[in-house]
Amino acid sequence: MDNLIMSNTISFRQKIEFYCVNCDCSSPLEVASTKFSDYTYQCSCCQKVYREVDGIPCFLSSKDETSEIFQKYFDNYSKIASDDIVEDIMPVTYKNIQADKLIKYCGAKIQQNILDIGSGKGFFLKRISHNQKLGIDISLEYLKVLRNQGVECALVNAESLPFKKCFDVIVLNDILEHVFNPEKVLQQVFKALKDEGIAVIRVPYKEDISIYLPENGCKYEFVHLRTFDKSNLTQLVQNSGLKLNKIHYDGFAWSRLRRNINNPLVRWAIKKIDEYVNREIYIKGRNIIDIDAGFNQLPNYLGCIFFEPIECVAIAQKTK
Numbered sequence: 001m002d003n004l005i006m007s008n009t010i011s012f013r014q015k016i017e018f019y020c021v022n023c024d025c026s027s028p029l030e031v032a033s034t035k036f037s038d039y040t041y042q043c044s045c046c047q048k049v050y051r052e053v054d055g056i057p058c059f060l061s062s063k064d065e066t067s068e069i070f071q072k073y074f075d076n077y078s079k080i081a082s083d084d085i086v087e088d089i090m091p092v093t094y095k096n097i098q099a100d101k102l103i104k105y106c107g108a109k110i111q112q113n114i115l116d117i118g119s120g121k122g123f124f125l126k127r128i129s130h131n132q133k134l135g136i137d138i139s140l141e142y143l144k145v146l147r148n149q150g151v152e153c154a155l156v157n158a159e160s161l162p163f164k165k166c167f168d169v170i171v172l173n174d175i176l177e178h179v180f181n182p183e184k185v186l187q188q189v190f191k192a193l194k195d196e197g198i199a200v201i202r203v204p205y206k207e208d209i210s211i212y213l214p215e216n217g218c219k220y221e222f223v224h225l226r227t228f229d230k231s232n233l234t235q236l237v238q239n240s241g242l243k244l245n246k247i248h249y250d251g252f253a254w255s256r257l258r259r260n261i262n263n264p265l266v267r268w269a270i271k272k273i274d275e276y277v278n279r280e281i282y283i284k285g286r287n288i289i290d291i292d293a294g295f296n297q298l299p300n301y302l303g304c305i306f307f308e309p310i311e312c313v314a315i316a317q318k319t320k
Contacts, residue, residue, distance in 0.1 A: 012113075012131050013057070013152040014039075021061045021160040022048040029162070056143050058155040059162040070157075073180075074138060076221050081139035085121070093293040094251075098202070098311075099123040101250055101300075102171060105200045105315055112168035115192065117158050117185075118175040122146045136161075159184045163192035171200045174311070176236070177207075177224040186240035193318040199242060203228040205249065205312040233314055242316035251310030252295040252303040254288060270306055 017028035018041055025045035032040050039057060041050040050059050064070045083089065102124050103110055112132065116125050119135030120142050126149060135146045136156040146153040156162060158172075159181055170189050176182040189199050207227040212218045228236075230247060237244045254277050257270055280286040295303065303309065 011152055013134060013154070016134065016163070016166060018050075018057075018059065018162040019164055020046060020048055021059055021157070021162050022046050022063075053140060053155070054144060054147070056140065056147060056153060056155055058140075059160075060155070060157060061160055064157055064160070073222050077139045078141055080220055080223075081120075081137075081141035085141060085145065091289045091293070093289065094296060095123045097293065097296045098173070098251065099127055101248075101313075102173060102200060102202070103127055105248065105313060106169050106171070106198070109169045109198055113166065113194075115163070115167040115170045117156075117161075117170060117172045117189075118178070119143075119146060119151075119153065120173075122149055122151055124171060124173060125151050134167075159188060161188040161192045165194050166192055168194055168197045169200065170197070173200075173202045174204070176201065176203050177209075177226055177228070178222065180225070182226070182236060183239060186236060186242065190241045190318055195318060195320045197318050198245075199237075199314075199316045199318075201233070201237065201314040201316060202250075202311050203233060203314075205229065205251075205309050207310075228312060230312065233312060237314050237316045240316075241318070243319050244314060244316050246315045248300055248313040248315070249304050249309035249311070250296075250300050250313060252298060252307040253292045253310060254295065256308040256310065258306060258308055266305060273306060 019025065019028055020043035022043060023046040025043050027044050029041040029043055029050065032042070039052055041057065042048070048062065050057060052058065110128065111130065114128060114133040116133065116135045119125055119137050122135060122145060125133055125135050125146070133152065135151055135153040137143050137153070138155065138157060140155055143153045143155055158175060158179055170193055172189070176185060179185050193199065204224065204227050206229055207224065209224045209227050210216060212223040233247070234244055257273060259270060261267055261270065277291055280291055281288060295307065
């Protein structure tokens with residue numbers, strides 16, 4: 001394989017063994033160089049060929065490539081990504097703060113091999129200083145952003161990962177609410193993790209998903225297909241074979257203040273928070289996004305006293 005590499009520098013992606021998502025072949029994909037110095041991957045069992053697009057390898061099964069519903073899903077997320085690149089759909093401040101928290105959840109393993117599933121514009125990956133990291137997404141538009149940032153990436157369906165025992169950490173940041181089959185995704189995560197590797201799984205917490213209905217103004221399909229609480233997230237993790245180590249709650253916003261709480265001291269503090277926000281907005285002219293950014297920097301335990309958290313995060317491990 002080494003004699004096929006056109007550069008003296010071997011990238012992290014070139015060190016990874018990719019496996020066929022089209023069949024159950026136990027052998028890694030074979031790699032060959034093309035006349036454009038790109039890579040072509042081929043399965044020795046079913047002969048399926050995986051090619052690069054704009055220098056980004058694409059690992060989709062024949063079933064996905066011929067599925068009308070998958071093509072519709074694929075096109076939808078291409079549209080979302082294109083719009084998000086032009087104008088941020090979610091506040092950048094929120095994404096940055098949440099990415100910093102993901103780093104902390106990873107602990108010491110952040111220094112090892114990292115896979116970011118649904119990497120988007122790379123808020124998480126660009127915070128990791130080493131190069132033993134890979135971003136995957138279903139959107140080629142997002143992946144081009146990563147590529148231009150110098151981050152290794154690949155186009156992959158999260159329900160069919162081309163990896164086996166490859167990563168020490170796999171991050172799924174707001175992904176399971178989007179996919180058709182979250183159970184299958186976590187089974188694939190289990191397969192891709194090394195023994196004792198961890199998965200950091202962030203999902204919306206008790207979200208009202210009716211806001212994503214077209215009659216309520218959502219212009220995209222397949223946005224949030226489900227929401228989560230501690231019970232169904234725990235069950236989902238355990239069904240995959242992963243061991244649940246901890247659940248964190250994070251993401252805080254003024255709109256989710258616990259206004260019906262009984263504790264008189266907390267109720268007094270919440271009243272003061274309301275007064276503060278109204279003063280900042282209506283007297284000082286501040287944006288609620290900037291105010292919420294301050295709330296999001298609260299320690300999780302303190303934020304959860306005053307706010308219903310926006311998200312919950314499962315830390316799960318593949319044990320021997």
